[in-house]
Amino acid sequence: MAERIVKEAQVPFDLGGSRFDQIATDLFSDYSRSRIQAWIKEGVIQVDGQPMKAKEKLFGGETISLNVEIEAQEEHQAQEMDLDIVYEDEDIMIINKPAGLVVHPAVGNRDGTLMNAILHHAPETAHVPRAGIVHRLDKETTGLMVVAKTLVAQTDLVAQLQERSMGREYEAISIGVMTGGGIVDEPIGRHPHNRQKQAVEPVNGKDAVTHYRLVNRYKNHTHIRLKLETGRTHQIRVHMAHIQYPLVGDPQYGGRLKMPKACSPELQEALRDFRRQALHAKKLELAHPTTGEWMEWEIDLPDDMQHLLDALKRDMQESGSEDSEYY
Structure with missing residues (x-):
């Protein structure tokens, strides 16, 4: 079943002299510029009832109409x-x-x-x-x-992502003991030799920024909180592996499982049973696309990650040490 969109607007005189596609994007701001340009090319956005090329300039006072049927x-x-x-x-x-x-x-x-x-x-x-x-x-x-x-x-949501105004925070468990938080600002692109992977690519990669801070430190692992500025494929996994703190359970970027020395049988079992990257999108913040209200949601860690953290904590305590809480 198709959905029809019908809109009409008069071109303000102060926009006279501007290109048709620029004016249409301004008047029909609910839709992206690329979508407006595609509709102009299809002839479903018209000026005074006539199709027109995107680059043509308008005088002001014309009526721009949109009449498009979107197929499911x-x-x-x-x-x-x-x-x-x-x-x-x-x-x-x-x-x-x-x-x-x-x-x-x-x-x-x-x-x-x-x-x-x-x-x-x-x-x-x-x-x-x-x-x-x-x-x-x-x-x-x-x-x-x-x-x-x-x-x-x-x-609207795509624009928030592009403007980096949408807030996304993650929690993860990394291999290795970090001394503090930081920022990874390294471009990411397709791996030059393995098309299934991404990699830090200084020349051909796209900009990628990940902020991380400590939540807890254990004997051989670190519980971290991360905030994304960008959203590249596998960004957190690639960035953490790049700084030598790959995520637990991530064979693609962290290699095969290696047991820490002198860890408890409980922790050994928990690590063997954890068969995915230890990464959870915990918090999301955005401006509601219709009302503009700032909204946020936060969700608990899944059971498997919490079980692993519990095993890490008990392993730390059994060794006579206490885990270091930072958050």
Whole structure:
């Protein structure tokens, strides 16, 4: 089922002399400039009832009209699945993603993904690019994600991500004992020899900034809190491995499991049983795309990470030391 958008606006005279696409983007600010330009090219945004090229200049006083029908995304199937919904209204949905759930359908994962579940729970997202998913978490990463339920909300949330105004904080368990927090400001791009991985790429990478601080230190591990300025693929995993503190359970960037010397049998078992990267999207902050209200959500660590932290704490205590709390 298609959704039709019909809008009309008069060009203010103080915008006279500007390009058609610039004026249309200003008047129809609910939609991104790239989308406006695509609609102009398709001829569904017109000036005084006539199509016009994006670069042509207007005088002021003209009427710009938008009349477009957005087809639902038929290529992805809606599937009934359990969703842990933390918050929902007419515009957005905040989801607590479990480990093991793939976000987008892809080769090898055509269904059973978060997108399939969203399309079933909120059918209106079929009219929004990627069913309203504006950022993603890796398959084995848990925690908070925001989903846009309308095209207007999607445009606004993407802009917040691009402007770096959306707040995203994570908690992780790294291998090695850190002496303090810091910032990793290193560009990330595709690994030159392994297309399945990302890497710090000073020449061809895109800018990536990760802030981290200590929560607890243990004998051979550190519990850390991280804040992202950017959202590159595998950013936290790549940056922590780059500074020699890879995440527990991350064979892609941390190598094979190595048992710490003289650790308790309980901790050995906990480390062996932890079969994913120890990374959780704990906190999310954003301006509501319709009301502008600043909103935030925070979610507890999943049971598997908390169990591992408990084992690390007991191992520390059994050795006669106390873990060092910083947060």
